[in-house]
Structures are given as C-alpha cells and as structure tokens.
Amino acid sequence: MQELIVRAKELLASGQVARVLGWKKGEHSYDPEVAFFNDAESLQDFVYDGFCGANLSKYMIEASKLEGKTLVFLKPCDSYSFVQLMKEHRVDREKAYIIGVGCWGKLDVRKLGAEGILDVEIAGDVLKVSSLYGDSEVAYKDAMLERCHVCKGKEHKVFDETLLESADTVDLDRFAEVERIEAMSPEEKFAYFQSELSKCIRCNACRNVCPACSCRKCVFDSTAFNSEQKANTTSFEEKMFHIIRAFHVAGRCTDCGECSRVCPQGIPLHLFNRKFIKDINRLYGEYQAGADLEEKAPLTSFQTDDAEPGADRR
Amino acid sequence: MSEPMHECKYNPGFMRDTLIPQVGIITDIRTETPDVKTFRVEAPSGGKLFEHMPGQCAMVCAPGVGEAMFSITSSPTNKLYQEFSIKRCGVLTEHLHSLKAGDEILVRGPYGNNFPVETELKGKNLLFIAGGIALAPLRSVINYCLDNRENYGDIDIVYGSRSADDLVQRKEIEEVWSKIPGVNVHLTIDREQEGWDGHVGFVPSYLQELAFDTNRTAILCGPPIMIKFCLQGLKEMGFAMEQVYTTLELRMKCGVGKCGRCNIGTKYVCKDGPVFRFDQVDELPNEY
Amino acid sequence: MYKIQKADLPKLYASIAAESDLFLPVKVADQTNFGLYTETADVDIDTLKTVKSAKDIFFPQSETLYKVRRENDNFSIDVEQHRTSPFVVFGIRGCDVRAMTVLDKVFLSEPIDSYYAARRQMGTIVSLACGRPDTSCFCKVFGIDCAEPEGDVVTWLVGKVLYWQPKTKKGEALTEKVASLLEKADEAMVESAKNAIRAIVKKLPYANLSLEKWGAAAADANFDSKLWEEMYKPCLACGTCTFVCPTCQCYDIKDYDTGSSVQRYRCWDSCMYSDFTMMAHGNNRTSQMQRFRQRFMHKLAYFPANNQGMFSCVGCGRCVDKCPSHLNIVKVIKAFEKEGV
Numbered sequence: 001m002q003e004l005i006v007r008a009k010e011l012l013a014s015g016q017v018a019r020v021l022g023w024k025k026g027e028h029s030y031d032p033e034v035a036f037f038n039d040a041e042s043l044q045d046f047v048y049d050g051f052c053g054a055n056l057s058k059y060m061i062e063a064s065k066l067e068g069k070t071l072v073f074l075k076p077c078d079s080y081s082f083v084q085l086m087k088e089h090r091v092d093r094e095k096a097y098i099i100g101v102g103c104w105g106k107l108d109v110r111k112l113g114a115e116g117i118l119d120v121e122i123a124g125d126v127l128k129v130s131s132l133y134g135d136s137e138v139a140y141k142d143a144m145l146e147r148c149h150v151c152k153g154k155e156h157k158v159f160d161e162t163l164l165e166s167a168d169t170v171d172l173d174r175f176a177e178v179e180r181i182e183a184m185s186p187e188e189k190f191a192y193f194q195s196e197l198s199k200c201i202r203c204n205a206c207r208n209v210c211p212a213c214s215c216r217k218c219v220f221d222s223t224a225f226n227s228e229q230k231a232n233t234t235s236f237e238e239k240m241f242h243i244i245r246a247f248h249v250a251g252r253c254t255d256c257g258e259c260s261r262v263c264p265q266g267i268p269l270h271l272f273n274r275k276f277i278k279d280i281n282r283l284y285g286e287y288q289a290g291a292d293l294e295e296k297a298p299l300t301s302f303q304t305d306d307a308e309p310g311a312d313r314r
Numbered sequence: 315m316s317e318p319m320h321e322c323k324y325n326p327g328f329m330r331d332t333l334i335p336q337v338g339i340i341t342d343i344r345t346e347t348p349d350v351k352t353f354r355v356e357a358p359s360g361g362k363l364f365e366h367m368p369g370q371c372a373m374v375c376a377p378g379v380g381e382a383m384f385s386i387t388s389s390p391t392n393k394l395y396q397e398f399s400i401k402r403c404g405v406l407t408e409h410l411h412s413l414k415a416g417d418e419i420l421v422r423g424p425y426g427n428n429f430p431v432e433t434e435l436k437g438k439n440l441l442f443i444a445g446g447i448a449l450a451p452l453r454s455v456i457n458y459c460l461d462n463r464e465n466y467g468d469i470d471i472v473y474g475s476r477s478a479d480d481l482v483q484r485k486e487i488e489e490v491w492s493k494i495p496g497v498n499v500h501l502t503i504d505r506e507q508e509g510w511d512g513h514v515g516f517v518p519s520y521l522q523e524l525a526f527d528t529n530r531t532a533i534l535c536g537p538p539i540m541i542k543f544c545l546q547g548l549k550e551m552g553f554a555m556e557q558v559y560t561t562l563e564l565r566m567k568c569g570v571g572k573c574g575r576c577n578i579g580t581k582y583v584c585k586d587g588p589v590f591r592f593d594q595v596d597e598l599p600n601e602y
Numbered sequence: 603m604y605k606i607q608k609a610d611l612p613k614l615y616a617s618i619a620a621e622s623d624l625f626l627p628v629k630v631a632d633q634t635n636f637g638l639y640t641e642t643a644d645v646d647i648d649t650l651k652t653v654k655s656a657k658d659i660f661f662p663q664s665e666t667l668y669k670v671r672r673e674n675d676n677f678s679i680d681v682e683q684h685r686t687s688p689f690v691v692f693g694i695r696g697c698d699v700r701a702m703t704v705l706d707k708v709f710l711s712e713p714i715d716s717y718y719a720a721r722r723q724m725g726t727i728v729s730l731a732c733g734r735p736d737t738s739c740f741c742k743v744f745g746i747d748c749a750e751p752e753g754d755v756v757t758w759l760v761g762k763v764l765y766w767q768p769k770t771k772k773g774e775a776l777t778e779k780v781a782s783l784l785e786k787a788d789e790a791m792v793e794s795a796k797n798a799i800r801a802i803v804k805k806l807p808y809a810n811l812s813l814e815k816w817g818a819a820a821a822d823a824n825f826d827s828k829l830w831e832e833m834y835k836p837c838l839a840c841g842t843c844t845f846v847c848p849t850c851q852c853y854d855i856k857d858y859d860t861g862s863s864v865q866r867y868r869c870w871d872s873c874m875y876s877d878f879t880m881m882a883h884g885n886n887r888t889s890q891m892q893r894f895r896q897r898f899m900h901k902l903a904y905f906p907a908n909n910q911g912m913f914s915c916v917g918c919g920r921c922v923d924k925c926p927s928h929l930n931i932v933k934v935i936k937a938f939e940k941e942g943v
Contacts, residue, residue, distance in 0.1 A: 027807075027936075028737070031928040034836040054927070115650070116737050118807065132802060133734060195631040201654060201663065204875075205840040205926050221877055230841075230854055230869050262926030264842050265633050265653055324681035328716040333667055333855070333868075337677045377670040377677065377864040378857050418677045420670065564886055565879045567855045570713050573871070574852030575879050577900060578886075580821050580907040599825045601886050601896075 001048045003163055004073065007099065009040045011071050017097045018068030021059055023052040030109045030120045034059060036070075048073065048164075050122050053106035053145060055258050057081035057091070058211040064092040072096055075103040076166060077147070079157040080254035080290030081211035086158070087293055088252070090214045093158075100156030102164030105140065105148035108261070112136075112143050141171070147257030147270070150174035157291060174255075175278050177271060197239050199265035202230060206242075206259035206269050212249035212289075219244070246272035251280060251299035254290040283307040332570050335375055335420035336363050341395065343415055346482045347475075349402045350447055351411055352387065355421060356395045363421050366390055368431055368454040369561055369589045372423030373569050374398060376413075380406035383566040383584065386424065387450040389457035399450035399482055425569035426588045429455045429533065429559060431462075438531045439467035443544055445517050445536030446475045449482045451561045451588075452535055460494055467496070472524065474502040474517040478510045500524060518543035526551060532558045534592075545592065555592040562588050562595070562602055578602055604766040604777065605787035611647075611764060615639050615692070617780050623689035625659050627652050636691070647693045647759065650736055651920060655698045655848030659691055660721045661705060663845075664869035667717070667855070671863045680863075684720035690776060692728045696751030697741040697918040699729045701848030703752075704916065707909045708851050726772045729753030731799060733760075738919030740808035740932065746916060749799035760795045767792075808919070808932050815938040818907035825899065829937050834894035836927035841872035843897070843921040843930070849914045852878070873897050898934045 004022070011017045024035035025047045032047050034054050055078045063070040074082055079100060085091040107127070112120065116132030127138045150173070154166035181189060207213045207220070220241065255277060259269040280287055284298035284307065322330040342354035357363050366372070366386050375381035382404075388397035402411045413419070429435060440459060444452045459466045471491065475481045481501065492499045502513040502520045513520055517540055532553060534544055541560065548558055564576040564583045571585030579599045581587065595602075606614055618624045619639045627646050628637035634649040636656050669680045702722075709718035729751035732739070741748050750756065754773035758765040766784055768777040777784070803809055815824065844850045854871035857864050871878060873896050879887045887893055905914035915931055922930040 026928050027932065033928040036835055115734055118737060132737065132805060199631055199633050199635070199653070201842075201845045203840050203842040203845045203872075205838065205842045208838040208840040209926055221875075230856075230871055230875070262838075262840075262842075264846055264924040265635075267631075322681060322716065325684040325716060325720065328684065328720065329714070331667070331681070331716040332713045333715075334679065334681055337679065377672070377866070378859045380857070381855065416675075418675065420677065420679070567853070567871075572708050572715060572851070573854070573868075574873065574900075575871070577896070577904065579825075579899075580818075580904045597822075599821075601892065 001046075004048050004099070004101065005043050005046050007161075007163060008037070008043055008046065008071055011097060012040055012043075016069065017071040018066070019063075019070050020046075021056050021063060021070050021072040023047050023054065023073075028117070028119060030107070030117065036063075048101060050105065050107040050127075050140070051109070051120075053108075053261055055081055055209075055211060055256050057085055058209070058214065060091045060096055061085065061214060064090075064095045066095070069095055069097045071099065073099050073101045074156065074159065075101055075106075076154045076156050077103070077152060077254070077256050079159065080152065080288070081256050082290070083157045083293055084252060084254055084290035085211060085214065087290075087297075088214065098156075098159045100159035100162040102162070102166040103148075103154060103169075104167035105144040105151075105169035107140070107143045108145045109143075110266070112138055141169075144169060145257060145261060146268075147255070147260070152255065152288065152291075158293075175274065177268075178275050178278050181271065181275075193239065196267050197242060199267055200242070201265060202241065203264060205262045205264065206267075207245060209258045209262045210245075210249065211254070211256065211258070212252045213245070219248075242269065242272060246276060249273060250276040251287075251297050252289050253277065254288070279309070283309060332422065333568065335373065335422035338363050338419050338421040340413055340415055340417050340419060343413070346399060346484075347480045350399055350480075350482050351402075352397050352399045352483070353410065353413075353419075354388075354395050354397050355419065358418075361394065362396055364424055366396070366424035367428035368458045369426070369428040369451060370424040371426050371569075371584075371588060372396075372398075372421050373425070373566075374400075374406075374410070375420040375422075376406060376409050377420060379409045380404075381420075381567075382406050383425065383563075383569065385451035385454065385561065385588070387453045389454050389461060391458055391461035399447065399453070401447040423569065425566075425584055427586065429561075429589050431455060431458050435459075435531055436465050437467065439529055440469045441526055441530045441532040442469070442471045442473070443517065443521060443532060443534045443536070444471075444473045445540040446480060447482060448535040448537070449473055452533060453483055453486075455533060456491065460491065460497070463494065463496075468530070469494075469497045470500065470524075470526065470530070471498070472500045472502070472517060472521055474504070474515075474520065476504045478503050478507050478512075516540070516543075518547050521547045522550075528552045528554075528557065530557075534558055534560050555596060558592040560590060560592060560595065562590060564602060603787045603789050603792065604784035606764050606766065606784055608759065608762045608764055610783065612645075614780055614783050615645065616641070617783060618690050618692070618776070621779060622687060624692060625656070625689065626692040647730060650695070650732060650734060651918065651923070653920075653924075654846055655701060655918065655920070656691055656694045657698070657701060657705060657848050657851075659689075660702065660725065661709070661718055661851060661853075661870075664867050665717065666865050666867045669863045669865050682717075684717060685724045686720070688724045688726065690726045690728060693730045693757075694727055694751075694753065695730060695732055695918070696746050696748040697739075697916040698848045699727060699752045700741070700744065700746050700916045701918070702727070704849040704905075704912065704914050705851055707905075707912065726755070726776050727753045728755040728757060728773075728776070731756065731758045731796070733758075733795070733799065735799065735802050735806060736919060736923075737807060738922035738932075739803075739806055740811055740917035740919060742803050742806070742809045742917070743811045743813060744913055744915065744917050747800075748803065749796040758792050758795050760791050763787075763791070765792045765795075808917070808922075811932065811935050812939050813902070813913070813935065816902040816906070816913070816935070817911060818903065820903035821899070821907050824903060824938060825895070827938070829934075829941060830891055830895045833929065833934065833937060834891045837874070837890055837894050837929055838926055839874050839876065839890050839893070840926065841870075841874055842924050842926060844872035844874055845870060846920040846924050848916060848918055848920070849901070873900070894929075898931060901931065902935070 020037040023032040121128040253273040338355040344352040387399045566584045567573040571582035576583040624639040629644040629646040709715040732748040754770045901914040
C-alpha cells in the first residue's frame with residue numbers, strides 16, 4: 001500500500017495530477033470511504049486493502065469536470081467500468097491519470113459472521129476478527145464478495161501504469177446462480193423474485209452507485225412522464241423499477257457487482273444483469289462490456305442476421 | 315357556505331385532516347397577462363371555502379396532475395370568493411391554465427402566517443414594492459388595507475414588470491387603487507413600449523428615484539434579484555430591516571411543517587412563514 | 603414480572619395474533635424486517651437490528667390519504683379510513699421506541715396528523731432489551747438505556763426465557779389477555795441481565811460521543827463550517843440513510859392514477875434526493891453538499907432548537923451499518939468534535 005501513497009505523492013508534487021481519488025481510512029479497519037486527496041499531507045489517511053471494494057470509476061464523471069487531472073486507482077474490474085464510461089463519452093480520459101492497482105479479492109463484512117466487530121486484521125489468507133463477543137478467524141476466501149469468486153480477470157483494461165500484483169480469486173462458475181434460477185418453474189421464479197424484491201426500500205443506492213446508470217436525469221426522477229417514483233404504491237412497482245433498470249443497463253453493465261454490494265437489504269441485484277449478459281453471449285456471441293473501447297456493442301449495432309429474441313414466439 | 319373545521323365523517327374522533335382538500339369550483343378566469351391568469355374559486359354550495367388572512371396560502375390541486383402552494387390573492391374582506399393569480403411555469407400551472415369556468419379543483423388551507431395587518435402594520439404609512447407575479451400575495455394585503463382605509467396612513471404602491479402586458483391586475487390598479495385618496499400608485503416597466511407613457515426602468519432604480527422617507531413600513535416581494543437591489547435601496551434610504559416585510563416561496567407538500575421540504579434552518583416556511591420580516595430573513599441560513 | 607419459555611413464544615404470538623394484528627421481526631430472503639405475524643412467518647427476534655425500523659408500522663413507506671373520483675366533471679373525495687383496530691408491535695428495541703417519541707413531536711403537534719395519531723392510539727408496544735449491542739450502537743449518547751427500553755410492555759430475553767414486564771395501562775391490558783401463557787417470575791435474572799448489557803454498552807466504541815457541539819446553538823454555529831465540503835464528497839445521494847432511519851420523517855405527497863380514480867398517497871422522501879426541494883421555477887438546494895448538510899443539521903441542530911433540545915437521532919446505528927459509502931452521523935459528530943467548526 002505504501003507504494004501507492006509514494007507514487008501519489010510524486011504525481012501530486014510533479015504537478016502531473018491535481019488530486020488523488022482513492023480510499024480513506026474509516027472509523028474501523030473494515031469501513032474505508034471513497035475520498036479525494038488534494039495534498040501530500042492528506043494522503044496519510046490513504047488506505048488500500050481488502051475492504052476497498054468501492055468502484056471509483058463513476059466518481060470520474062464529476063472529476064472529469066474539474067480543473068486538471070485526477071489520479072484514480074482502478075482495480076481490474078473497475079477498469080472495465082471506466083472503459084465503458086469512455087465508450088459512452090461520460091468520462092474524459094485526458095482528465096484521468098489511471099494507476100491500475102492489483103486485486104486479490106475484496107471483502108464483504110457481512111460474511112464475517114460475527115456480531116459487534118471491533119477490528120479485522122488481514123493476515124494473508126486469514127482474517128482475524130476481534131469483536132465485543134470474542135475473537136474469531138475467517139478464511140479470506142470465505143469473506144470475499146460474490147463478484148470476486150467469479151472475477152472477470154485480473155487484467156486492467158485501461159491504465160497509465162500499474163502497481164501491486166493481483167491474485168486469482170475465481171472458484172465459482174459465473175453463471176451457475178443464473179442457471180439455477182433458469183431451471184426453476186415459473187411459479188418458483190416468481191416466488192423467488194417476489195421474496196427478494198419485496199425487501200426493496202427504493203433507496204436508489206443500487207442505481208446511484210451503478211457506473212452504467214449515468215443518465216443526467218433518471219426516468220425515475222423525471223416528473224415529465226409520470227414515472228417519478230420514490231416508494232412503491234403496489235408490490236408490482238418494485239419489480240418494475242429493477243426490471244426497467246436492468247433493461248436500461250443491458251449490454252452496458254460490466255457486472256461490477258456494486259449494486260449487490262451496496263444494497264441495504266441484501267438483494268442479489270446483479271443476477272438480473274448477469275442473466276442479460278448470459279443471454280447476450282448466447283444470442284450474439286461472447287461479449288464483455290468495458291473490455292474493449294472499439295468493439296461494437298451487440299445491442300446497439302444491427303446486423304441482418306441478428307437474433308431477434310421474442311420475434312419467433314409470435 | 316364552506317366546510318368549517320369539523321370532525322371527520324370518515325374518521326370519527328378526529329378532526330378532518332389538514333391534508334384532505336375540499337372541492338372548489340372555478341367560477342371565473344381572468345387573463346391578466348400572456349402567462350398569468352386569475353382564478354376565482356368558490357365552494358360548490360357558494361361562498362368561500364375557508365376564511366384566511368392576507369399573506370396566507372393554500373394548496374391547489376388538480377388530481378392526477380399535481381398540487382402546489384399558491385398565495386391567496388384576494389382579500390379576506392371579499393366575502394364572496396377567493397382568488398389565485400397563477401403564472402404558467404410548470405406541469406400543474408400549465409394544466410390549471412387549460413381549465414375553464416365551471417371546472418372543479420381541490421383546495422386545502424389556509425396555511426402559514428399572515429402580514430400583521432391588525433398589529434404592526436396598523437396605523438402605519440405603507441410602501442408596497444412588487445415585481446411581476448409577486449403582486450399576487452401583496453394584492454391581498456393592499457385590498458385589505460384599502461377596505462379598512464381608516465386604519466392605515468398613506469399607501470404607496472411601486473409595481474413593475476417586464477412590459478405593460480405583464481402587469482397583473484392592471485384594471486384594478488388603474489380603476490380602483492389609483493382613485494382612492496392617500497393612495498399613490500407608481501407603475502414602471504423594464505423597457506420602452508409603444509402606448510406606454512408611464513415610467514420606464516427597473517423597480518429598484520424607480521424606488522431610488524421616488525426616494526421615500528422612512529416614516530413607513532415596506533412590504534417587498536418579487537424575484538430574488540429585485541429583492542436584493544430593492545433591499546439595498548431601502549437600506550440606503552435609511553430603512554431598518556425591522557421595517558421591511560416579505561413573503562418567501564419554497565417547495566411545499568404538506569403545508570403544516572411536517573413533510574420537511576421547506577425547512578430552512580429552524581424554520582418551516584409553510585408554517586412559520588411565508589411572511590417574514592427582513593431581520594428574521596437575515597437570521598436564516600442562505601438557502602432560500 | 604412475568605416469564606415465558608422462548609420455546610413457547612410461538613404460542614404467545616398466536617394468542618396475540620388471534621385477537622389483533624401482531625407485527626414483529628420476520629425474516630424474508632435472509633433479511634429481518636418488521637412484518638405481520640402469520641403461522642408460516644419466520645419470526646426472528648435474535649437479530650439485533652431489523653434493516654428498516656418499526657417506524658413503517660406507524661408511518662408507512664407509502665399510504666393512501668384519500669381517493670378522488672371524477673363523475674360527470676365533478677370530483678368527490680373518499681378519505682381513507684384510519685386504523686380503528688388495535689394491534690401489537692413485538693420486539694422493538696429501545697432506540698426504536700424512543701424514535702416514536704421523536705416522531706410524535708412532529709406528527710402529534712398541531713395540526714395533528716390523524717393517520718399517524720390513529721395508529722399510535724391503536725398500537726401497543728412490546729419492547730425488547732438488547733442482549734448483544736453492536737459496534738455501531740450509540741443510543742446511550744441520547745440517554746437511552748437499551749437494557750431497559752421504554753414501551754407498554756418491556757421484555758428481556760435471557761437464555762431460554764423471555765421476561766415480561768407491563769409498564770402502562772395498554773401493557774397491562776395486553777398482559778391480561780395472554781396471562782394464561784405467562785408465569786410469575788422474580789426480577790433477579792433480569793437485574794443481572796441488565797447489568798451485563800450495561801457493561802457491554804460501556805465498551806461500545808461510540809458510547810461516549812460528545813454532543814457538545816450540537817443542539818440549538820449549532821443551527822448558526824455549524825452551518826458555514828468548512829467540514830461539510832470536506833465530508834460530503836463520497837455521498838452517492840441515495841436515500842439509504844433516510845429510509846433505514848427510525849426518525850427521518852420527511853414525506854412526499856403524490857398521485858397514482860388507477861384509471862377509475864386518483865389515489866393520493868404519501869410516501870417517504872429523502873432530503874438527500876436532488877428533487878426534494880425542486881419546484882417549477884428552481885431549487886434552493888442545488889448541491890449535494892447542501893443536501894448532506896441539511897440532513898445532519900436537521901437532526902442535530904434544527905430539531906433540538908424546535909423541540910426543547912431533543913435530538914432527531916436515537917443512535918440506532920443503522921446508517922452507520924448501511925451507508926454504501928461509509929458516511930454517517932457518527933463521523934459528522936466526531937469531525938465537529940475534533941475540529942471545532
């Protein structure tokens with residue numbers, strides 16, 4: 001981690017960047033927050049470890065409007081989001097100095113299985129948890145976010161330089177959970193989504209954290225179409241919100257998993273998006289949003305032999 | 315007559331909730347300017363929907379379209395009906411402008427405090443300063459004072475708008491207000507215009523030209539930029555902030571200081587306002 | 603003092619639910635929130651904090667106020683019926699019970715919000731002491747004793763026994779109804795449980811936050827602090843903090859066109875949302891910094907200024923646990939404590 005701070009200080013001192021976008025030490029060892037650092041002194045609070053799950057790409061939309069370059073640290077999966085945002089002309093590559101940082105899987109504090117956690121020490125493969133109710137140890141792997149078990153790869157898709165080595169974290173099949181749901185009967189599927197989505201409190205955390213949700217004015221905030229909704233008047237609406245959102249990000253979602261990471265109700269929202277990704281792969285050939293700046297996106301480019309799902313059912 | 319505060323027939327043991335509107339009938343619509351109409355509203359059985367004091371507001375609702383707070387522009391001394399002067403500037407006001415006499419709307423209120431017509435303003439010389447649609451809230455006070463003429467001293471009304479066509483209530487101003495003894499109306503428009511032989515210039519500069527002495531209480535309402543410069547002018551003339559009143563406008567939903575959106579500092583504009591003295595306004599955080 | 607075996611609680615729930623609606627913590631898809639008791643409900647009174655507080659039961663996330671029907675160009679208004687049947691809320695923690703007092707200040711002040719008032723009249727609150735307070739808890743800062751919460755009935759879960767102590771007339775009436783399931787108990791076990799809880803509370807990292815910089819005087823003093831600009835930046839402008847908060851009560855009123863009528867409903871709103879103060883001709887809080895500031899100033903300065911010093915925070919720590927960006931009221935309080943203003 002020290003090398004990141006050293007490099008950030010150098011870039012600030014040389015004037016190559018005007019500020020640094022990274023993570024700052026939180027109240028505890030497990031709750032770092034996203035932060036802008038404007039000088040070398042403030043970098044003493046900089047942190048980069050297993051709890052720095054936040055994807056910083058979306059913050060670069062606003063940072064692109066600021067004077068001077070912003071040094072941003074992107075994990076491999078965050079770099080997909082950044083490329084996708086470049087593709088959509090929402091971030092300015094010239095305003096970013098990107099250090100691709102290595103990643104060895106990010107942690108989900110909810111998976112530590114302890115109450116009253118005071119501190120978590122990351123000791124290699126083991127997490128040493130001390131809590132109000134006793135100490136415990138958890139294997140690093142067992143506390144990783146779901147997305148890290150199905151990681152897209154540890155290669156940065158955009159960077160000016162890279163620091164720190166990554167480690168492979170894949171030990172699950174990315175589409176296994178989608179397939180499990182696909183195999184359900186319609187009634188089971190409905191019951192599954194009903195119970196998951198009935199928890200939704202419409203806080204918009206999933207939307208606001210999502211790098212693909214970069215519309216200046218979201219249709220759910222607009223008063224122009226009577227679509228503005230802050231709460232669900234019927235249980236149907238919470239489904240509509242998530243389904244419409246999934247459609248809006250289809251073909252653009254890089255599967256960064258931020259939606260599920262931030263959901264206060266633990267709804268596995270990424271499954272909607274992953275279902276779209278799976279179907280797109282099947283219908284139009286393998287495609288990974290954010291993997292390549294030039295590659296045409298299957299849902300926004302037409303070819304005469306395109307599959308037309310749904311059309312055959314008429 | 316209207317429905318007074320009474321026990322809710324749907325929910326015995328409770329007063330009718332203040333969030334529940336009454337049905338009102340639009341009995342007349344006057345086109346004031348290209349984008350301002352004045353709506354006369356009465357209860358279905360005739361008469362006013364409720365009593366109010368000058369400066370108070372009411373929520374006007376078109377079901378399925380929206381609901382918003384508007385100042386009641388008619389004076390409480392009008393015993394027959396209430397009026398709202400409404401400028402077309404959003405979805406709801408667009409819809410209201412499409413209505414015709416005989417159409418129904420929903421109204422609830424009155425909300426907020428009022429100009430202190432029976433206390434601080436009583437016996438004083440009054441100086442009203444308004445720009446554009448902001449005459450709407452002041453008209454209620456002006457007519458109240460004119461109908462109780464003996465309770466107030468000299469009355470000066472400085473009113474301006476972009477053009478002569480944008481002067482609200484022009485007929486009433488010229489045919490009624492101007493003719494009352496001790497009342498001086500000073501109209502101005504922003505730019506020269508054919509057929510206008512009155513004053514030309516912005517309200518703040520006209521105010522300075524008129525150079526009032528400080529033996530009066532001022533009531534000031536208009537767009538933020540006008541307020542800013544008029545206030546500056548009044549200060550230069552020697553007015554104390556305790557001598558100047560205004561009425562604020564913010565997004566409101568409930569009207570009773572609960573829904574939270576018109577909260578600035580420790581005040582709720584819908585309940586603690588909309589009428590404030592400028593020394594009180596100065597104490598608010600700069601978020602209005 | 604009475605007691606009932608934890609294993610017999612399903613009988614208690616069924617007995618209460620036979621007479622009235624019973625709301626209690628229910629687990630759905632791995633998350634625990636207050637829900638209506640049914641025979642098949644997965645009741646979970648072991649989870650310390652429900653994701654949403656119990657405020658939902660008294661001030662629902664969305665509720666219809668009235669319906670407007672249009673016939674032959676005439677409107678008619680059907681006011682929604684208030685709650686007229688009694689109900690019981692079981693398992694509310696001390697912080698959430700105090701939060702009801704905060705909400706009362708808003709909704710029961712003149713003019714009374716009759717929808718809320720009706721539910722308050724009809725509801726009986728059975729609170730539950732917190733056996734295992736969490737790191738993010740700081741109710742003590744607001745003078746709340748989670749070892750002995752307020753409520754119509756107070757309960758303690760000690761090992762395999764639930765202790766039950768009625769505190770009010772409503773509580774006594776409920777106790778009488780379920781008397782056949784309860785047996786007399788002495789207070790010794792509860793006393794030692796309380797002491798154990800208080801010993802844990804003393805060790806909580808946020809137990810000694812200082813509110814010295816807050817209260818009515820902060821309304822002026824803290825507004826222009828440079829700290830707001832430094833703190834707000836990671837804020838995603840979502841409504842998580844607001845919606846999991848037991849005391850946030852701002853609401854919106856909206857229309858839902860059902861085709862045959864217009865349903866006017868109110869729903870929770872968040873001062874964190876950009877359209878909260880948006881109106882046809884502009885917005886008086888245009889930056890997220892202003893919105894962020896408003897939320898904390900309202901809870902820690904404006905509300906106490908208007909309510910004899912009572913803060914609009916009860917230290918439940920839900921925002922601490924749930925903010926996607928790890929921003930929260932604790933950080934705000936600490937920042938001002940450290941830096942002055």
